[in-house]
Amino acid sequence: MADVAVEALTKEFAGGVKALDQLDLAVEEGEFFALLGPSGCGKTTLLRSIAGLERPTSGKVLIGGRDVTRTPPGGRGIAMVFQDYALLPHMTVADNIAYPLKIRHVPKAQRLEAASRTAASLGLDQYLKRRPAELSGGQQQRVALARAITSRAKVFLLDEPLSNLDAQLRMEARIFLKRLQQELAVTTIYVTHDQSEALALADRMAVMERGVIRQVGPPVEVYLRPDNLFVAGFMGATPINLLEAKVDTGVLRVGDNRIGIPSGTQAGLSSGRQVTVAVRPEHVSLSDAAQTGGFEGSVVLVEHLGDDDLVTLEGGGVTIRAKVNIDDAVQLGDLRWAVPNPERVLVFDPSTGERIRGQNAAAPPRVAPHALAKDAGTGAIGTAAGGAGG
């Protein structure tokens, strides 16, 4: 097993498109790391650069502390699982699984034995004689994983491995993948555009946008405390509420409403400052009676999400969405108070898009060195502003 690091990696394609821009990343040994972002954000280019399938314009790739920037893919000790699995259609499952060993000139009997051992551990033993085309998508995916395992790679690179599976199979494959990774404890970098996959699988994750990493951290941290408006907007199954607000003495004025300043951010908020308040619909509750720190409004839209309802409230110059239990039976036109959970209210600087935090913003555990540096930097700004305010 090995750790993976990327230093100031830049990849510029012909035509001047910068897929990666001075990117730094450190993935720890044995970690399940997810790269998340919208399409075209450079996550796949980053993965392919780590694999050696793309040659970076500048910067370094280190695997297990060794600089492999100029090493061909085969010499990096990695295995890659592609979106289409890339199983060779003319070979049997057994030959496919044994293929990495064939490249290394392992004798046939020996490599087929290794293949059948791996296949048995993944529940593929009865399919060894079949061709990939005769298997279901989920089985093909397991064959691709089995092939990666036989290669005895120190790092697994997975490029959207679940996106070709249908919804139900994807859930099964997800559980399978997570357990397999825990069992093998192999460093795994996983590219996906599906945040639920990243949240479910990853020990840590990075959210990317246009060639740069916007936040690195454990999934819960990224979900609950996004560093910036991009991450805040990208994460979450339902779009986050973004509300224009102005700082008044001790409170935030949102439209005609006032809410308390979230604890820990007071230092960064001088009176009169324009800010963006963000709160996820799942952190907003509805109340029949007037509430302090609540938004009064009438229900203009109810969307059924299955287990929840997404309710849109309008009133006092504010539109806010709340996710409520389906049993609440909210009706169109009802007058309600939307109450954001004060613990979960986030405040952003609308001009930079960065989250405003106070001095006591707790550093999330297990964060890569550069992310810590970034935190400290923002903290320092907060302190400076706080000092000026005091």
Next chain:
Amino acid sequence: MTVIGIPVEHSGDGQLDVAPPSNRGKPEWARAVAVRSIWYVLGVVVAAFFALPMLWLVTAPFEAHPGFDVGLSHLTLSNFVDVFHNPNALSSLYNSLILSLLTMLIVVGASALAAYALSRVNLPGRDVMLYVLLLLSSVVSGTAAMVPLFLLVFDMHLINTDAGVVLVLAAGLLPAGIFILKDFMDSIPRSYEESARVFGASPLRMLWDVVGPSVRPGLAVIGVWAVVNVWGNFLIPFILLRSPGLTPAAVEIYSFYTSGGQANLRLISTFSLLYTLPVVVIYLLVQRRYGFRFYGGIKG
């Protein structure tokens, strides 16, 4: 109204009906029969036009005195005995086989390597080059370049050698071979090779393990096509080969005359049958193994 001999009834608005409603039934029916008969007669004539030479090819070798008619009045195998006793007949078939196989090996091998490189490396002007090559290839082994070709092969001291013929024929076939195989290779997902590369495969290994097997139908098509082309080529071996011991069947067949200077139909017909059979056999074999259907992409 009829569409290819099938009468089409029009009912309802009556606008399309040509015949007046009063005498509709019988003439309509009669016309359909007439039209259909004409089609059948035409069909038979066309079929006969193509079938009769084939029939002649199959019957004449077994006929004691073949003429230009089809029939089996005096069944015999003596024609075959004569062919086998002819000093050059069998060896010319062998020569054809050698020339075809050598050319096929060069064409398949070289066009596979070239097509792979051209498919994977984006050279500037690649497509234009391929089209120009394809256009010129018909000139290379054609009549127009006969004299320069002869001079070139002469200067290379390859006149009257198999190598000279094989090189010229292969050069003429390669552009089309590359063109077709490149198309096959373009349709292989890149991830196949990339996954092999990640596991440490060299380019040659990828060609052998990944690309080759995926384009096997394409290789078969190119191979058969090269063999058939060389097998039937008269001009190039006729110009470049001098000694009778080297000439292939396509050239040899022109030497079958009777002592009176007339075409020896007994020898020609029997030899023609022997000359045709290998091509038919190859076609059937490949057809059974791959089928000549169009491969528009390879599914994993």
